[in-house]
Amino acid sequence: MPRAIIVGGGLAGPCLAHGLRRAGFEVALHERDDGLARAQGYRIRIGPEGTRALYECLPPHLYSLAVDTAGVPGSGVTVLTGSLGVIKRVVVNDPAAPTTPDSGISVDRLTLRQILLAELGDAVRFGSEFTRFDVLSGGRVRAHFDGGASEEADLLVGGDGPSSRVRRQLLPDARVVTTGTxxxxxxxxxxxxxxxxxxxxxxxxxxxxxxxxxxxxxxxxxxxxxxxxxxxxxxxxxxxxxxxxxxxxxxxxxxxxxxxxxxxxxxxxxxxxxxxxxxxxxxxxxxxxxxxxxRTAEPVAPWPSGPVTLIGDAIHCMIPAGIGAAVALRDAALLSAELGAALRAGAPLVNAVARYEREMLTYGFEAVAASQRPRF
Ligand SMILES: Cc1cc2nc3c(=O)[nH]c(=O)nc-3n(C[C@H](O)[C@H](O)[C@H](O)COP(=O)(O)OP(=O)(O)OC[C@H]3O[C@@H](n4cnc5c(N)ncnc54)[C@H](O)[C@@H]3O)c2cc1C
Structure with missing residues (x-):
């Protein structure tokens, strides 16, 4: 059974862990925090592509739990003045419509992370901070962690957010810039x-x-x-x-x-x-x-694919615009699907990684550009 190491237990990492398990991988997920307490926004909007990714990656009962614990749907987006006058209101949703895998949902981040990390058991290692990797002869990879531990796998996936150490080693020229806000x-x-x-x-x-x-x-x-x-x-x-x-x-x-x-x-x-x-x-x-x-990532040119890749904010972080989480989850679903298909066909995993990276770089950086356009 091929083995994958995932760095980061935010949103994309645990979603990928489920997706890869279902695709036939043994998975180890390393999260630097000791638990789930880190605050990074509370209510998050997950666009339809994110809901579909949850549907595709999670066991059905965990997907249902994610939907059942979502927020009561609202009908629109409203822009208000400081004195609470309505500048603009756009109706985007029918709150009475049933939630399907193609609906957007709003969730509590901590509740969703708890659901995502459920049932991964001892595949999840909290308090385990990734430090660096070595690509080994034969195409495998060794990941090193704070404290001296290391592990080998067929694939290392950095889902370690905007300050990703996996990205810094894999793509030292990729830039993430702070906007000053x-x-x-x-x-x-x-x-x-x-x-x-x-x-x-x-x-x-x-x-x-x-x-x-x-x-x-x-x-x-x-x-x-x-x-x-x-x-x-x-x-x-x-x-x-x-x-x-x-x-x-x-x-x-x-x-x-x-x-x-x-x-x-x-x-x-x-x-x-x-x-x-x-x-x-x-x-x-x-x-x-x-x-x-x-923070926002600058566009990244394709690189030669190998046994190390990136998902979510680790590659295409963007200013909060209600998009980043869905795109991160989409990465998890796409990478799981490509790797699962390669495994079933007995094809090299690196080809699946290459297909994932090609597609992800396109929609990921389109989303980064969209996050920078004025919305109101
Ligand atoms: C205030 C705010 C509001 C937002 N609202 C929305 C919203 O409504 N809708 C939306 O779509 N997006 C929203 N976003 C963006 C969204 O939060 C991100 O796009 C999303 O969290 C990306 O998921 P991720 O798993 O890639 O990264 P993260 O969620 O950042 O997870 C990365 C994980 O990696 C861990 N990690 C980091 N370094 C290491 C290491 N060296 N070793 C081990 N683990 C490590 C971190 O502790 C973290 O748990 C918001 C962001 C902010 C800041």
Whole structure:
């Protein structure tokens, strides 16, 4: 049985682990964090290609669990002024329509990751940080991890996000640039008091507050369709309260600010906006407030394929535009399908990797370009 090492237990890595297992691979997935707690945005929108990838890679009951624990669907995207006037509303979805593998869904990232990592058992090694790889004679690869451990496999896949060490070694000239903007984001529990001051549009899809001077604040509710802990899945989800996720873009380096100072910064910058918006920010759960730099990958030319490849943000990270997760999941599904087909045909795995890379580089960097186009 061929063996694959996957680096990164975000979204793409665990989805690929399921896909490759179903395709007939033995898999080891290494995640540098000790557990699932890392905050990187809470409610995420997964476009139809991402839902289809989950459908194709996950065992059917885990796919169903991902859909059942998604958010109540909304009907559209609304652009609001700082005083909560509606600038534009686009209806994109019929909330009453059944969810199919070709529907977009919104999910809680942590809940989805918990589902993705379920049932991978001891294939998942938390607290295992990849450091470098060696390509061995005969086409295999050896991956090294912090602390001195190493493992050999037929394939190494870097799903290790925008700062990917796998990419830095494989493609040292590939550039990821910071845009200078930081996304400060947080989560406000959707208590009855908060629901009262929440713009209706934020509970019926996705909303963004913008002002002519360039300030912007996406705001969207996550209300679980079904309480994940009521679904007899065998999993225990730590926090299943409904919430509002807000994101505020700032153009200076806020990396040194603690959550309280980040909250003060956001509140100060929206002081002239509607008091309800400040009320939502002020009622955030302080532990959930974080800042991440906006980064985007520059286009990468094809490289000679081998036993090391990349998926997700490790190759085509982009500024948050509601696209990155779906594209990362699509990579996982495509790579699984190509490798599975090669395995069944007894064809060399490297040819499958080459086909995957050719297609992925095209749609991946089209998505990067799309993320940079003004949307409102
Ligand atoms: C605030 C915010 C909001 C967003 N909202 C959306 C949205 O609504 N819709 C959407 O489509 N996209 C959204 N995105 C983008 C989306 O989060 C990413 O595209 C997606 O997470 C990419 O998945 P990934 O698995 O490739 O990488 P990641 O999710 O970044 O996972 C990489 C994993 O690799 C691990 N890792 C890193 N280095 C190592 C190492 N050396 N060894 C072992 N493990 C390592 C990390 O700990 C991490 O768990 C958002 C991003 C942000 C920041």
């Amino acid at each position: 930081w996304a400060v984001f947080g989560r406000t529990p959707l208590t009855p008091e908060v629901a009262e001051i929440t713009p209706a549009a934020a509970l019926d899809g996705f909303s963004t507050v913008i002002s002519p001077d360039g300030r912007f604040m996406p705001l969207a509710g996550h209300r679980y369709r079904k309480d994940p802990n009521s679904l007899a899945s065998g999993l225990s989800f730590p926090d299943t309260r409904d919430y509002l996720m807000w994101v505020f873009g700032v153009n200076d380096d806020v990396s040194r600010l603690d959550p309280a100072a980040l909250l003060d910064t956001v509140e100060g910058r929206i002081a002239d906006w509607h008091p309800d918006l400040r009320g939502i920010v002020r009622r955030s759960d302080p532990d959930t407030v974080r800042a991440v730099p906006m």
